[in-house]
Structure formats: structure tokens, C-alpha cells
Amino acid sequence: MKNRGFLLLILVLILQPVAAQAQQEDFKPEDMTTFIIQVPHGVEGNGLAVGNSTLSAYLFFESYYDGDMNVTVEFDLPKGFVLHEASVHSFSLQTEYDDWYRLVDFYIPADTPCGIYNITAKAVVDVKGKKHTIVRTTQLKIASKKEVANEVSVSQPIVPSDEDGHGDPSHPLNTLVVQETSPALKKLLKVTDLKIEKEDLTSTYMGIKIENTGNSTIPVIVTYDILDTKTGEHVKAFKPDIMGMNADTLCYAAVTLSPGSSSLISLPIYISQDAMGGDYLLRVKVKLTGSDWIAIAKNQKITAISRRWGPIITTFTASLLGLTALGFFLSRPREIMDRFKTRNLVMIALFGTVSFAAINLPMTILWELSHAIFGPFSFLFTGLFNEILLYMLIASLVVLIPKPGVISLFMMVRFLLGGFITGSFTPITFITLSVNAVILELLLYIAGVTGKNTALDNRFRMGILCGFADMFSSYVSFSVWMVLYRLFYSDWYIAANILIDGFLYTFIGTWFGISLGNRLKKVAE
Amino acid sequence: MIGARSIAEPTIKDTVIHRMDPRAKILILISIVFVAVSLDNQKTMFLLFLTVLSGFVLAKMPAIKIKTLVILLVLLIWGTIYSQALFYSQLPRTVIFTIIRPEFPILGWLTGGGLFVYEEGFHHGAVQGLRSASILSLGLLMCWTTDSRDMLNGLVGLRVPYSVAFMVITAVRFLPIIITEVATVITVQRLRGFNPKKFGSGIIKTLLNILTPTLANCVRRTGTLAVSIQSRAFRANPDRTSLKKLEFSNTDKIVVTVCVFTAISVVIMKLIYNMYTSGIYYTSGLRPVYAIAGGYL
Numbered sequence: 001m002k003n004r005g006f007l008l009l010i011l012v013l014i015l016q017p018v019a020a021q022a023q024q025e026d027f028k029p030e031d032m033t034t035f036i037i038q039v040p041h042g043v044e045g046n047g048l049a050v051g052n053s054t055l056s057a058y059l060f061f062e063s064y065y066d067g068d069m070n071v072t073v074e075f076d077l078p079k080g081f082v083l084h085e086a087s088v089h090s091f092s093l094q095t096e097y098d099d100w101y102r103l104v105d106f107y108i109p110a111d112t113p114c115g116i117y118n119i120t121a122k123a124v125v126d127v128k129g130k131k132h133t134i135v136r137t138t139q140l141k142i143a144s145k146k147e148v149a150n151e152v153s154v155s156q157p158i159v160p161s162d163e164d165g166h167g168d169p170s171h172p173l174n175t176l177v178v179q180e181t182s183p184a185l186k187k188l189l190k191v192t193d194l195k196i197e198k199e200d201l202t203s204t205y206m207g208i209k210i211e212n213t214g215n216s217t218i219p220v221i222v223t224y225d226i227l228d229t230k231t232g233e234h235v236k237a238f239k240p241d242i243m244g245m246n247a248d249t250l251c252y253a254a255v256t257l258s259p260g261s262s263s264l265i266s267l268p269i270y271i272s273q274d275a276m277g278g279d280y281l282l283r284v285k286v287k288l289t290g291s292d293w294i295a296i297a298k299n300q301k302i303t304a305i306s307r308r309w310g311p312i313i314t315t316f317t318a319s320l321l322g323l324t325a326l327g328f329f330l331s332r333p334r335e336i337m338d339r340f341k342t343r344n345l346v347m348i349a350l351f352g353t354v355s356f357a358a359i360n361l362p363m364t365i366l367w368e369l370s371h372a373i374f375g376p377f378s379f380l381f382t383g384l385f386n387e388i389l390l391y392m393l394i395a396s397l398v399v400l401i402p403k404p405g406v407i408s409l410f411m412m413v414r415f416l417l418g419g420f421i422t423g424s425f426t427p428i429t430f431i432t433l434s435v436n437a438v439i440l441e442l443l444l445y446i447a448g449v450t451g452k453n454t455a456l457d458n459r460f461r462m463g464i465l466c467g468f469a470d471m472f473s474s475y476v477s478f479s480v481w482m483v484l485y486r487l488f489y490s491d492w493y494i495a496a497n498i499l500i501d502g503f504l505y506t507f508i509g510t511w512f513g514i515s516l517g518n519r520l521k522k523v524a525e
Numbered sequence: 526m527i528g529a530r531s532i533a534e535p536t537i538k539d540t541v542i543h544r545m546d547p548r549a550k551i552l553i554l555i556s557i558v559f560v561a562v563s564l565d566n567q568k569t570m571f572l573l574f575l576t577v578l579s580g581f582v583l584a585k586m587p588a589i590k591i592k593t594l595v596i597l598l599v600l601l602i603w604g605t606i607y608s609q610a611l612f613y614s615q616l617p618r619t620v621i622f623t624i625i626r627p628e629f630p631i632l633g634w635l636t637g638g639g640l641f642v643y644e645e646g647f648h649h650g651a652v653q654g655l656r657s658a659s660i661l662s663l664g665l666l667m668c669w670t671t672d673s674r675d676m677l678n679g680l681v682g683l684r685v686p687y688s689v690a691f692m693v694i695t696a697v698r699f700l701p702i703i704i705t706e707v708a709t710v711i712t713v714q715r716l717r718g719f720n721p722k723k724f725g726s727g728i729i730k731t732l733l734n735i736l737t738p739t740l741a742n743c744v745r746r747t748g749t750l751a752v753s754i755q756s757r758a759f760r761a762n763p764d765r766t767s768l769k770k771l772e773f774s775n776t777d778k779i780v781v782t783v784c785v786f787t788a789i790s791v792v793i794m795k796l797i798y799n800m801y802t803s804g805i806y807y808t809s810g811l812r813p814v815y816a817i818a819g820g821y822l
Contacts (some may be wrong), residue, residue, distance in 0.1 A: 170807035172819070177803060230617040278615035305802055306615065333686035342759055343751035345688060349695040350703075350743040356696065357703045358736065368600030375624070376611055376640065389732060396740065409692065416693040420676055421700070425554055425664045426657075427562055484562045486653055487605070488612040488646075492637045516737060523744045 027065060029125055029132040034099075036060040037121040037136045040219055040289050041103060042256050046139040048216035048288075050148055052110035055290035059089075059121055062099035069093050070126040075104055078117040082107040108142065108290075116141050141216045148288060148295050151214030152257070157224070157284050157300050158207035165207030165266035176204060176238075176304045178275045205266045208284055208298075212257035219289035222265055223252040227281040229301070237275035238304075254289065277306025311479035315431070318476045322434030329408070336405055344401050345409075351397045352413030356421065358393075359385050360414070364422050376493055379501050387505035388512070391466055394440070395513025396520055398462075404441060404450045411437040428480050436473040443469050459514045463507040474502035534701075535669050541776075542584035542670045547679025549777040550667045556781075556788035561659045563795040566821055567652050574659045580666045590669055597665075598658050605657060606650030613646025620644075673697045675769075682771050691759070695750075706742060710735045794818045 039047050041058040049055055063069055072090045077083055084105040091100045117140050125132045143151075158167045159174050171177070212218050226238035239247035253265045279301060286296040329336060337345070363385050370378035397410055411433045419425035443465045444450045478494050481487050537543065557577070564570045581591065611624070620641045625632045627639035671679070673694060680690045714734050773781070798818035800806040 169809065170801070171804055172802055172815075175802065228617050230619060235616065276614050276616050278617060280616060304616075307803060330684070330686070333688070337686060337688040341751070342755050343747055345692055346695060346750045346754065347744065347747040349692040350699060350747060351740075352692070353696040353699045353703050354736075354739055354743060357700060357707055358732070358739075361704075364597065365600065368597070368604040371604035372600060372607055375607060384732070389736070392736065393740075400744070409689075412689060413692050413696050416680070416689075417696050417700075419664060420668045420671075420673065420693070420697060422665070422668070424661070425558065425667075426660050427558060485656055486565070488609060488614045488649075490612050490614075490637060492635055493612065496635075512733075516740070519737065520740055520744050523741045524747070 027127050027130075027132070029134050032063065032065045033123075033125065033134065034060070034062040034064075035121070035123050035134045035136055037119070037138050039119050039138050039140050042254070042289075043217045043219050044256075045217050045258075046116075046141060048141045048143055048148070048214070048218045049108055050143060050145055050288055050291055050293060051108055051112045052293070053108045053288065053290040054084075054105060055108065056103040056105050057119065057121075058101065058103055060099065060101040061091075061093070061123060062097065063093040064096055065093075065127065066096045067127065071100070072124045072126075073102075074122045074124075076120040076122065077106055078119065080109060080112055081117075082109065112142050114142050114144050114147070143216070145293060145295070147214075148218070151212060151216075152218060152220065152286060152295055153211045153213065154222075154284060154286055154296050154298050155209035156298060157282060159282065159300065159302055160204040160269070161207035161266055163205055163266060165205065165209075165264045167207060171204075174300060174302045176269065176271060176302060178271055178277055178304050178306045203271070204269050206269055206282070206284075207264060207266050209262060209264045210255060210257065210286065211262035212259060215259045217259060218257045219254070220257065220295070221252055221254050221287045221289055222267065223248070223285050223287070224267060225283045225285070226269075226302075227283060229279050229281045232281075235275075235280060237272045238269065238280070240270055240272035242270060271304075275304060275306070277304045279303055308482075311482045314476055314479035315483040318431050318435045318480065319427075321438055322431050325408070325434050325438050339403060339405060340401075340409070344403070344406070347401060348397065348406060348409045349413055351393055352410055352417055355390060355393050355410075355414055356417045359389055360418050360422060360424075376490075379497050383501040383505040387470065387501050388509035391470070391506045391509030392513035392516055395462065395466065395510045396517030398444065398450060399514055399517025400520060400524060402450050404445050406450065407440045407444070408437040427484055428477070431480050432473060432477045435476045436469065439469040439472050440466065459511050462514060463510040466510040467503040467507045470506040471498050471502035474498045535672055536587055536590065537672060538585055538670075540584050540670075542580055542666065544774070545670075545780075546771055546773050546777045547671050547675045548682045548771060549773060549781045550671060551679055551683060552781050553784045554663055554667050556784035557663050558660055559788040560791050561656050563791045564656070564822055565795075567655075569821055570652065570655045570659070574655050574662070577659050577662045577666065580663070584666060584670050586666075586669065590665075594662065594665060597661065601657055601661060602651065602654035605654035606647050609650030609653060610642045610644075610646035611640060613643040613649055615645065615649070618643040618645045675771075678769060678771050703739065703743070706739055707735055710738050791822060795822055798822070 036058070037060075038044065038058040040049065040055040057075065059073055059075065061071055061073065070090070070092050072088060075083070075087045075089075077087075084107065089100075089102060093100065118137050119140055120135060120137045123134045123136075125134065158165065160168055160171050160176065162168050167173075206224070208222060210220065210222060226235050227233060228235055239251060241247065242250060247270055251267055251270070253267055255263050255265055257263060280303070282300045282302045284296075284298040284300070285294045287293065288295050340348075363382065366385070367382055370381045374381060394407060394410065397406060415429055415433050418429065441450070444462075447461060447465050449462055449465070474497055475494070478489055478497070482489065557573070561570070561573060564573065581594065586594075621644045622642035623639065624642065625636050625640040627633045629639070633639055668676075676697075677690045677694045680693070681687055711731065714731055719731055719734065794814050795818055797806075797811055797814050801811070801815055
């Protein structure tokens with residue numbers, strides 16, 4: 001029995017290394033590992049490049065073996081290619097599904113002859129002292145620039161497009177709408193919970209169809225520039241910084257084109273708040289991955305429509321206000337007019353005549369003349385008539401007839417008189433005068449200047465009220481000019497007009513107007 | 526002053542334009558204003574301007590009025606061109622002259638980076654000036670070919686309250702008197718040593734010194750005029766009769782219909798087109814409208 005046990009022990013001792021040897025011999029490198037090489041990175045199969053490129057080769061090794069292995073990968077490049085780092089990499093993999101990868105940068109000199117080059121990666125796998133060699137070879141075609149340019153083609157960019165690059169017929173072709181705010185982007189930010197400091201970015205997309213007619217897989221990077229048509233300079237407003245990043249880092253697409261394939265890509269276009277409307281040149285650039293050389297550049301004229309919603313909404317609201325006021329008046333003219341004595345009506349008409357003779361008539365010539373001579377500072381001169389003189393008349397008329405509606409009637413006479421004599425029946429005159437009348441009437445009535453218990457002595461208060469009313473009217477007037485007549489004004493010009501003409505001159509005019517009104521009251525009595 | 530009066534007053538002749546019903550003129554004016562405001566196409570806008578100017582030929586306007594019109598149009602268009610050359614805010618734009626450099630103390634900062642004259646702004650201003658020029662020309666044609674009494678009738682015919690029309694006509698009637706009065710006051714001021722042409726304080730002093738006596742006279746007149754009007758049964762009855770009955774001729778009807786229809790069509794088409802370009806509303810069925818509005822309006 002003892003002998004049997006002893007023999008069994010010897011048998012076990014003999015068989016264990018044999019079994020272990022048998023297990024080791026079961027390791028099949030091709031089945032129990034994955035070894036991949038891509039040149040350039042992302043290209044499955046044979047790649048394509050041009051001279052003077054810096055490419056990244058992708059090496060990947062994965063183990064399916066449940067045990068330790070030591071691997072040495074050697075990357076072998078054709079003669080003339082310049083490797084930027086060590087060609088040999090060693091690493092250990094401990095468990096099943098353990099992996100290793102590396103991007104290996106190398107440079108292809110400009111004078112590299114065109115042709116097909118073999119790039120080899122060799123992995124030596126050491127499993128329990130036994131070494132296995134795996135070799136992978138890929139081909140890289142070095143093509144001439146002309147050849148690449150012939151093999152890749154791009155369609156005209158579709159602007160704007162949807163997120164997939166398809167043309168969107170609900171928007172005019174080659175047109176970008178520059179808006180104050182983009183409801184779409186706001187919605188997008190809300191959904192993605194992102195926060196962009198510059199909230200007023202408009203976004204849209206452009207679609208580009210790119211095609212590879214050659215026999216090699218071509219990795220390309222597609223990007224674009226929006227240029228000034230005259231100077232050819234980049235317009236930063238169309239590629240603004242987003243979340244602290246340059247828009248170039250977001251506005252590109254990396255595409256790997258298989259032989260004979262085509263791909264529709266979309267690129268985002270970001271438009272900042274300070275983008276101006278006008279004509280631009282959109283230049284789509286296709287670069288071969290690893291090279292700064294632009295294989296294809298496609299130009300497309302695009303138009304940016306600048307639409308500021310503030311003045312549009314102001315104009316719409318002001319028009320509505322003016323029409324409502326007119327409608328209110330025309331719906332009950334008798335009731336309104338009966339509140340005024342015949343003497344009041346005659347006085348308003350005569351004040352209207354004076355305002356026309358002293359303001360409208362001289363200003364018909366002087367307004368344009370001063371604009372032509374003084375340019376942007378003409379308002380300092382024209383304000384003497386349009387604001388000081390006008391508000392002297394208005395304030396003195398209110399002192400003489402402190403009733404609600406007197407200013408509206410005065411404005412109405414001015415409008416109709418101006419229309420009949422100088423032909424100034426314009427929507428701008430109508431909207432501006434009606435808004436001015438409504439605001440003045442409201443403010444003066446609320447402040448108790450017009451009404452039953454009139455308080456006309458406080459020059460300061462009336463000056464302030466008229467000043468505010470005219471500031472508002474001035475802003476409306478500028479908005480209406482910009483929207484209806486498509487004119488441009490700088491912000492500083494509008495602000496200066498509103499403050500100096502709108503408030504200061506009006507205040508002065510009202511101040512003197514009350515004194516004038518009090519003097520005229522004595523004449524009337 | 527006499528020159529100013531003759532420019533302001535209508536020239537009564539017997540032409541196609543003069544014979545038109547004042548209501549028709551007002552309706553045509555309103556329609557054309559809507560068209561002018563809606564248009565963006567340069568060629569169409571120029572065509573509209575030429576059409577309006579042809580009215581002056583038809584109306585056989587005297588030379589003084591044509592001269593006045595030309596002066597006003599030149600100033601108006603130049604003013605628009607100049608302002609737009611300064612404030613043009615589209616691209617591309619080419620600076621052809623610098624008025625204020627960005628580094629200029631205070632003004633450079635105040636103007637938000639300097640003030641420049643842009644070449645493209647001149648062009649834009651000229652085009653936009655046509656819009657104002659068309660409206661102004663038509664307004665002047667209307668008022669130079671219509672007697673103020675007819676205009677009053679026209680307003681009343683268009684349901685403008687009689688009291689308002691009366692106020693306007695009172696103002697029109699008093700205009701020559703007030704102008705004469707202003708001329709008298711200026712003469713008096715000159716005799717007292719003021720120089721109204723002196724720029725700056727001269728203008729301000731003259732204005733203030735004209736205003737007070739002119740207004741005092743107006744206020745004095747008011748009482749007399751009111752008594753005179755009331756004694757003629759003004760506002761005694763709600764309904765009024767008119768000596769001259771306005772009647773649309775067939776030509777008036779056709780022209781008004783065409784103008785109103787055109788205006789409504791143009792405005793609606795532009796609205797639809799703007800809704801399309803703004804991404805507010807689009808339907809493929811309206812493609813012909815988009816094409817017409819984009820290409821011709």
C-alpha cells in the first residue's frame with residue numbers, strides 16, 4: 001500500500017510539469033491577443049498621406065489570456081520617415097482583457113517620393129518565459145498633392161442646414177440670420193444644462209458632402225472660415241470664443257473616407273451678438289489629416305441678415321399704440337371735441353400754425369442742411385428748433401388750456417398741416433407724433449398737470465415729465481427709422497440724441513415755455 | 526417770405542393730377558407710403574421714385590416748385606447718404622475717411638471706437654434716400670395740386686371729424702398771416718439791432734424774440750375768431766352740409782383700386798417673406814411668393 005502511495009506521488013510529480021507544459025503550449029498568440037496598427041490613426045486598411053505631414057500611428061494590444069504576459073512592441077517605419085519618440089515600447093498585461101495602446105507620432109518629409117510604403121509593428125509576447133512574435137503590416141500611400149486633390153471632392157456648402165447637414169428649405173439659401181437672441185440656443189442650453197457666459201450666441205449648421213473617388217482610405221479634417229469679402233480677413237463674430245475655447249476647436253469635423261465612399265457632414269456655425277449683417281465669404285477647407293496643406297477650398301458667398309428685435313418690437317408696439325389712439329379718437333370724436341370750447345380749438349390751431357411756421361418750415365431745409373454740414377453732431381443745432389422751441393409752445397399751450405387732449409390735438413394739427421403743406425405724410429411722423437402725444441398726455445395727466453386740479457407752477461416737475469416723454473419718443477423715433485427705412489445709427493449717437501435733445505433741450509424748452517404761457521395768460525385774460 | 530408762401534401754396538391748374546378727387550389723392554399717398562416702406566429692391570424702388578416724379582410732369586408744375594423739389598430732394602438724399610456713410614454697420618465696409626480716430630481723447634471713447642466714413646454706406650444711403658425721396662415727392666405733389674378747401678372736404682369725406690378738419694383749415698388759412706407777422710417781427714428785431722443770421726446766440730435770441738409777440742397776437746386773435754365762428758353756427762348741428770360734393774371719377778376709382786391692391790399685396794408678400802427669412806413661418810406652397818418678394822420687392 002505504501003509502495004502504491006509512493007508511486008502515485010511520483011506520478012503526480014512527473015505529470016504536473018507535463019500538464020503545465022501542455023497548458024503553456026495551448027497559448028495561441030493570434031487567438032488570445034488582439035494587435036492592431038492603424039496608420040494614420042482611425043484608418044482601417046491602407047492609409048494615404050502627403051509629404052510634409054505629421055501623422056499619428058495607433059498601436060493597440062489586448063490580451064485574452066488569464067495570466068501575466070510581457071510584451072515588447074517595436075514600430076518600424078520606412079527609411080526617411082522620422083519617428084518623434086522611441087520605436088520600442090515594453091509593457092506587461094496581467095489579466096484577461098487587459099490592454100495597452102499608444103499614439104506614435106512620426107513625420108513624413110516633404111521630399112518623400114510618392115509610392116506605397118510598408119509600416120510594420122512587431123509584438124514579442126513573453127508568456128512564462130516563452131516568446132511569441134506577432135507582426136502587423138499596413139501600407140501607407142504617399143501621394144502627390146495633385147493626386148489627392150483629384151481623389152477628394154466636396155459639394156458647395158449648404159447654408160443653413162439641419163443638424164445632420166441636410167438643406168433646410170424653411171430658411172433662405174446661403175443666408176444667416178443674425179438675431180439678438182436665439183430661442184433655439186436658449187432651449188439647447190436649457191436641455192443640456194450648459195451655461196455659456198455669452199448667452200447671445202446664435203447657432204446654425206452648414207452641410208457639406210465630401211467624396212473619395214480614389215482607392216485609398218483618406219482621413220481628412222473639414223473646417224471653415226468666414227471672411228470679409230473685401231479684405232479676406234477672418235470675421236471673429238462668426239467664430240467667437242465659446243466657453244473660453246476658440247471656436248476652431250469646435251467647428252471642425254474629422255472624417256475617414258473609405259475608397260469610393262461619400263459622407264455628408266455638418267459643421268456648427270456660431271454667431272455672436274456683435275456680428276454685423278452683410279455679405280461674407282464662406283470658405284470650406286479640407287485638409288488631409290496630419291498636414292496643414294489644404295487639399296480643397298470651396299468658396300461660397302453668404303449673406304448675414306442683421307435683425308435686431310428690440311427696434312422691431314418697439315416699432316410694432318408704437319404703431320399699435322398710435323393706431324389705438326387714433327381709433328379711440330375716431331370712435332368718439334364728438335365726446336372728445338366737445339370738451340373743448342371753440343376758442344380752445346382756434347387757439348390750438350393757431351399754436352399749430354406757429355409751430356409749423358417757426359419749426360416745420362425752417363426745418364424742412366435746415367434739417368437736411370445741418371445733417372449735410374454737421375453730420376452726426378447736427379442734432380445739437382436742430383434740437384434748438386425741434387426740442388426747445390417745440391416744448392416752449394407745448395408747455396405754454398398746456399398753461400393756457402390745461403385739459404387732457406390738448407397735446408394730442410396740437411400734434412394732430414401739426415401732422416396734418418405738415419402733410420398738406422410740405423407733404424410729410426410719412427409713417428414715421430405719424431408714429432412719432434402719436435406716441436409723443438400719448439406719452440405726454442399720460443404723464444401730464446397722472447402728474448396732475450392737466451385735469452381738474454391743475455398744478456402748472458412746478459417748472460421742474462413739468463420739465464422732468466416732458467423730458468422723459470421726449471426721451472421715450474426719441475428712442476421710438478430712432479427705432480422706427482431703423483426698421484421702416486432700414487437706416488443705421490450708432491448706439492452712442494442714439495444715446496447722445498436721447499440725452500441731449502430728448503431730455504436736456506426738452507427740459508429747457510418746457511422751463512421757458514411755462515414762463516411764456518404765464519405771460520400769454522395775461523394777454524388772454 | 527413771399528417766395529416761401531408761393532412755394533407752400535398749391536398751384537391750381539387743369540391737369541389729370543389736379544382733377545383727381547382729394548380723397549383719391551390721400552388714399553394713393555397712403556398706399557404708396559406703404560409700398561415705399563416695404564420695398565428693398567433697389568431697381569423697384571428707383572422705378573417707384575421715377576413713377577412719382579412723372580406725376581410732376583403730368584401736373585405741369587411751375588419751375589419754382591420743381592426747383593424747390595430738386596433742392597429738397599438733393600438735401601434729403603445727401604443727408605441720408607452722409608448719415609449712412611457714417612453709421613453703416615454691415616460688412617464689407619471700407620473706410621475712406623476718418624473723422625474721429627479711435628485714440629482721440631474722450632471723443633474716441635464716446636463714439637465707441639472712432640467715427641469713419643464708409644464707402645458702402647454712401648451706396649446704402651443713396652438707396653435708402655430714394656425711399657424718403659419717393660414719399661416726400663408724392664406728398665409735395667399732393668399738396669401742390671390740391672386746394673386747401675378741397676383737402677378739407679377730402680378729409681371730411683374720409684371721416685376725419687369736422688372739428689379736426691376745421692382746425693387744420695384754420696391753421697392753413699392763418700399760415701400766410703403768421704408768416705407775414707413773423708417777417709414783421711424779424712424786421713422790428715433788426716431795427717432793434719439783432720442780427721438773425723448771426724450763427725449761435727443770434728439765432729436763439731431772434732427765435733425767442735419772435736415767438737413771444739407772435740404768440741401774443743395769436744392769443745389775441747383767438748377770442749375774436751372764436752366769437753366770429755360761433756356766430757356762424759359752428760358746432761350748432763351735428764350734421765353739416767357741404768357746398769361742393771366730392772365724387773370719384775372712374776379714373777380715380779381705377780387708380781385708387783390699383784394702388785390699394787398693390788399696397789396690400791406688397792405689404793403682405795413682404796410680411797410673408799420676412800417671416801420666412803426669420804424662421805418664423807415657412808410653407809412650400811408659398812415658394813412663388815418668396816421668389817417674387819426676394820427677387821423684385
